[in-house]
Amino acid sequence: MKYANEARAEGVPVRTGEILYEAMPWLKQVTGKTIVIKYGGSAMENPQLAAEVMADIVLLKILGVNPVLVHGGGKAINRAFSNFNLPVEFIDGQRVTTDDAMDLVRMVLTGEVNQHLVEAMNAHGNMGVGVSGTDAGIIVAEQARPELGRVGKITRINTQLIEDLVADDYIPIIASIAIGEDGGCYNVNADVAAGYIAAAIGAHKIIFLTDVDGLYENYPDPDSLIAEMTLGEAEAMVRGDKLSSGMIPKLSSCVRALDSGVSAAHIINGTVPHALLLELLTDSGMGTMVGGLASAQFLNVSPVSKFAAKLIENR
Numbered sequence: 001m002k003y004a005n006e007a008r009a010e011g012v013p014v015r016t017g018e019i020l021y022e023a024m025p026w027l028k029q030v031t032g033k034t035i036v037i038k039y040g041g042s043a044m045e046n047p048q049l050a051a052e053v054m055a056d057i058v059l060l061k062i063l064g065v066n067p068v069l070v071h072g073g074g075k076a077i078n079r080a081f082s083n084f085n086l087p088v089e090f091i092d093g094q095r096v097t098t099d100d101a102m103d104l105v106r107m108v109l110t111g112e113v114n115q116h117l118v119e120a121m122n123a124h125g126n127m128g129v130g131v132s133g134t135d136a137g138i139i140v141a142e143q144a145r146p147e148l149g150r151v152g153k154i155t156r157i158n159t160q161l162i163e164d165l166v167a168d169d170y171i172p173i174i175a176s177i178a179i180g181e182d183g184g185c186y187n188v189n190a191d192v193a194a195g196y197i198a199a200a201i202g203a204h205k206i207i208f209l210t211d212v213d214g215l216y217e218n219y220p221d222p223d224s225l226i227a228e229m230t231l232g233e234a235e236a237m238v239r240g241d242k243l244s245s246g247m248i249p250k251l252s253s254c255v256r257a258l259d260s261g262v263s264a265a266h267i268i269n270g271t272v273p274h275a276l277l278l279e280l281l282t283d284s285g286m287g288t289m290v291g292g293l294a295s296a297q298f299l300n301v302s303p304v305s306k307f308a309a310k311l312i313e314n315r
């Protein structure tokens with residue numbers, strides 16, 4: 001037997017209660033909504049952190065959010081290429097993928113990365129269903145450019161399987177491999193795949209989990225980290241010549257998603273513990289938000305006004 005006084009002496013976690021309560025306004029905005037989460041290979045390098053990210057996604061599902069996970073695995077593919085002495089070559093952020101290399105890319109993304117994520121997620125209750133973009137023709141593509149080999153340009157997204165899984169309260173975990181219009185399969189950039197999927201399923205938000213704190217105007221100058229930008233500003237940056245490598249497909253995908261009605265896109269640091277929860281359920285916010293706020297007058301204001309801004313945005 002244990003007396004109540006004893007339990008209290010161990011410390012009542014008042015702050016924990018406050019934190020949970022503070023989540024309410026944010027939770028009201030996202031519960032029942034579909035959120036596409038793109039998990040990049042760069043933020044997946046630490047398996048413990050990756051397992052925590054999967055647990056946070058399950059928590060969001062339990063809280064009524066409908067997460068759809070789209071993942072890459074560029075670093076794991078690089079390692080496999082090096083093991084097989086295949087050259088790693090990118091043109092405009094896209095991996096040059098020969099026919100033989102395609103088999104390896106598919107093996108790594110669907111056989112290794114996807115299944116590790118499924119395993120980590122399903123340690124918390126078997127909600128994760130791992131699929132490739134080829135399953136039920138989720139991602140359909142044609143050859144992008146002959147010099148890239150089997151790199152696909154997405155032509156359409158079939159949303160049915162994703163919608164069915166979400167309706168049945170599963171969490172789709174989608175590897176960025178596409179089925180060809182001409183048969184066969186294609187390697188597609190996972191940022192691009194996530195943007196297309198978010199647009200096609202009418203997601204509320206898209207969140208890119210990467211290994212930096214967000215988008216820097218002049219990378220890596222820490223003072224140039226962008227907290228918020230409008231769709232117009234993002235479009236101008238995509239058209240300009242300041243962006244390099246990994247951020248080109250991410251920002252282009254933010255633009256595509258917002259153009260199709262997704263309310264906000266976020267680029268956040270997935271290596272920060274509980275980054276997703278902090279972004280979605282607290283006043284703190286994280287990284288770079290594209291779109292989102294109704295007006296610049298709400299920038300850098302108190303949490304209460306920020307909440308008001310979010311309500312306006314949701315009208």
Ligand SMILES: Nc1ncnc2c1ncn2[C@@H]1O[C@H](COP(=O)(O)OP(=O)(O)O)[C@@H](O)[C@H]1O
Nearest residue numbers: 040041042210211212214215216219244246247
């Ligand atoms: N302007 C920029 N802002 C932030 N990161 C940038 C920028 N330009 C290039 N990067 C690089 O982009 C990387 C993230 O892209 P990438 O490696 O493709 O990640 P992921 O695996 O998450 O898709 C960062 O680690 C950083 O080195």
Ligand SMILES: CC(=O)N[C@@H](CCC(=O)OP(=O)(O)O)C(=O)O
Nearest residue numbers: 041072073074094095188189190
């Ligand atoms: C065409 C192309 O470049 N495909 C990517 C697919 C994986 C990916 O996008 O992974 P990240 O999200 O970790 O960058 C590749 O082969 O690396």
